[in-house]
Amino acid sequence: MKDLEGLLVVTVEQAVAAPYCSGRLADAGARVVKVERPEGDFARRYDEDVKGGSAYFVWLNRGKESLRLDLKEAGDHALLGRLLEKADVFIQNLAPGAMARLGYDPKELRRQRPELITCSISGYGEEGPYRDQKAYDLLVQAESGLCAINGTAEGPARVGVSVCDIAAGMTAFQAILQALIGRARSGQGRAIEVSLYHALADWMNVPYLQYVYGGKAPRRIGLKHPSIAPYGGYPCADGKTLLISVQNEREWRNLCEGVLERPEVADDPRFDSNVRRVANREALDALVAESFARRDREANIARLAAARIAYGRLSDLEDLSKHPQNRLIRVETENGPVELLSPGAVIAGETPTLGPVPALGEHDQAIRAEFAAGAAKTRVA
Secondary structure (H helix, E strand, C coil), rough: CCCCCCCCEEECCCCCCHHHHHHHHCCCEEEEEEEEEEECHHHCCCCCCCCEEHHHHHHHCCCCCEEECCCCCCCHHHHHHHHHHHCCEECCCCCCCCHHHHHCCCCHHHHCCCCCCEEEEEEECCCCCCCCCCCCCCEEEEEEEHHHHHHCCCCCCCCCCCCHHHHHHHHHHHHHHHHHHHHHHHHCCCEEEHHHHHHHHHHHHHHHHHHHHHHCCCCCCCCCCCCCCCCCEECCCCCCCEEEEECCHHHHHHHHHCCCHHHHHCCCCCCCHHHHHHHHHEEEEEEHHHHHHCCCCHHHHHHHHCCEEEECCCCCCHHHHHCCCCEEEEEEEEEEEEEECCCCCCCCCCCCCCCCCCCCCCCCHHHHHHHHCCCCCCCCC
């Protein structure tokens, strides 16, 4: 039996943040009914790269049931109400106030059923001057300051995955799990609000604190670290790039002796502390780069490993697809099975079993029959 088996999650969702959250609940065994517009979640059409399906949709929607509803139509509106009468968790990521205008204000739902857990995911929160501003991942990366610290000296850059959406989905997931634990003790649910902005702003606390209390903003320095040196990517003789990270003085001395083959550099007054190495980063990087350029990547790795210096290869997506540390999971889609990278957490002794990615409206008939007006008030978990 899975941890959340027997729980019913109803989610009026689209795009990434809410589907990420509900998808993790489905992985844990909850029954997740995904309510879609008649035309479907627009994330279904982001691309057609995965056997005709969208990469985002395949990743985020395994194990759910797809139910198409037009919530402005009286019968469908009532059907959602009957689903919510039985739900343990209700998730929605429509625009702030939209569910209330449709007659499903989370506050009113909880007044009627105090044991219900509601989770509303928005761009900037349910109140404040930006409440109604449209929010997409790139826009929130910019608003939150993430783009300002990401990129190179030549200009800011977007993080290459939907990090704001994912942060919000992760935050919502952990808040719902906490609410379920709290409900088991008190019998009371709770209303949860998560926004893309606030989820990512929490992740921005280190540069925020450095600026507010230290009076300095981290510079955009590409693969380098704003406050540690040497730290970053260095080309090798075979054209491949290798990253290193030196965290303390012992490692710095080991690097000089075992990799750079210049032990005297460890005591160079320009480099004899991390603060001085950062201040003299340009000269330091030139010294490290010259050493790395004499050997191919694997030869440099051998020296770094012997010196116990942390390193990483600058992998491209071909490298990622063949990475020896990958764990893969298999899910069924309407166009055939797909292998994708597994969730990050592993439970000892268990092999994850994940449900299929639903076709649009695949469960319309079954759910309509189960929750029809006057139907027996039972739920199939």
